[in-house]
Amino acid sequence: MTTCVSDFCRLDRRKRAIVDAARTLFIEQGYERTTVGDIVEKAGGSLSTVYKVFGSKDGLLEAVVFEKAGSGEAIINRTMSQGGSPAAVLHRLTEELRAYFLDPEMVALVRIVISRSIEDRNFAQLFYERTATRTDRALARMFAQWQQDGVEMVGDPEMLAEIFLDLIVSDLHVEAILHGSERTHSPERVRARTEFFLAGTNLADR
Template sequence: MTDVPEFCRLDRRKRAIIDAARSLFVEQGFERTTLGEIVERAGGSLATVYKVFGNKDGLLEAVVFEKAASGELIIQHAFAQGGSPSEVLHRVAQGLRTHFLDPEVVALVRIVISRSVQDVDFARNFFERTAKRDHASLKTLFAYWQDLGIPMTGTPDMLSDMFLDLFFSDVHTDAISHGAGLDPSPERLRTRIDFFIRGAGLETEQVPQASA
């Protein structure tokens, strides 16, 4: 049986390997980074990498699904703070913008786009654990407001798609163009979210209250 100190040491080595791999993948790209370089930066051994992650592809999955994780928690946290639909959506937008346009996330998205061409299972897994969860969380939010009788000009499913597209289009543009022509200013974000809110019919300042 593995004792606690050994388990803790393994966990620390795993953390160091993921951190080193993420940095090198961002700096050099996935294809140009070797496991040897990762081990050299993280310490430890190749045996640990193979034991914990299986191979380089397994390590990539660990890195991607940690850093480019779902925005589900961002959406839930924004909702938990309360407020009108307009206030909540602006809060969600600020959180998603910060997350999706983080330079490391953008760099990892470039790797994901390239990897998805070669590995269909990886692409589907990434979609299931990121975009699909984001969509489900937003859909729940819109459905909650709809159930409280707040009018809106679209279904929760459609509004979730349209809201997320504002961010997916930016992160894909940034990943492909390396920021050329993209205006990431807070003013641009607020203007786009205000436009979405008006189009969705969610301009009410009413703070939703669930029935007792």
């Protein structure tokens, strides 16, 4: 039993090292220019281990991308649990989701997904489902809960979720495509966008 546990732990550490090495190289060199040999050289181990655990370089890319690119659902649930008025919750959410989606590593991974989507539409669709779609649904549930609690607002929960998420994700797309832009992402501008959303939805004083 001890031997089995020890072997499992070694394999887990090896997988961790391979994924970490792959993420670093994919971001630094790009997916297409990185070979499995490059990853093995950086992580240690063997080619056979990579192919046994991940199947292919594409399988390794999936492991890298989907480990990092979880949805913002956990952020939304945590922020809601902290309580406060809808306006206060939405201001906190804007800050936290912006930091999450505009993290340099997330932006770099989105660039890889955009590139891969040309050859593999299913991969891009799966990425979208695990990120934006789950986050959008969590936001819709939040707005629906407020409605059930008697909070008056302009618009249905699904539409409000889409608009609110677009305030943040649009910046992610700009950063991913343009590798930085003249658009400012200052806290003041982000807060102004949220205030505009609150005014339009009649949630500013809620």
